[in-house]
Amino acid sequence: MKPISFIEKNSRIIFSGELTLLTIDNSFEKKSKRLIKSGNVIFDLSNISKVDTACLAWLLAMLELSAKKSCQLTFDNLPKDLIKLAQLSRVDMFLPKTDK
Numbered sequence: 116m117k118p119i120s121f122i123e124k125n126s127r128i129i130f131s132g133e134l135t136l137l138t139i140d141n142s143f144e145k146k147s148k149r150l151i152k153s154g155n156v157i158f159d160l161s162n163i164s165k166v167d168t169a170c171l172a173w174l175l176a177m178l179e180l181s182a183k184k185s186c187q188l189t190f191d192n193l194p195k196d197l198i199k200l201a202q203l204s205r206v207d208m209f210l211p212k213t214d215k
Contacts, residue, residue, distance in 0.1 A: 126155050131162035134170035151181050161192035171200050189213045
């Protein structure tokens with residue numbers, strides 16, 4: 116298991132490690148909620164090595180929080196496994212992506 120870490124570069128947050136049920140704990144959730152500020156924020160998942168449905172649930176929760184805080188949250192470099200999970204769950208249309 117690779118713990119989650121992130122680096123803030125202006126409005127871009129670059130995540131590394133695994134976003135799974137085992138790594139998305141209360142501590143990470145509290146830290147990640149502080150990343151949602153007014154304006155634009157991009158979550159870059161290019162360095163994520165493993166995802167599961169907990170990751171999908173977390174991203175959707177971050178979207179809900181961003182709407183409450185008048186923040187435009189978008190996602191960049193979504194892992195293919197995450198896109199497949201979102202499609203299977205029929206929530207892929209709710210994930211605003213910057214990828215081409």
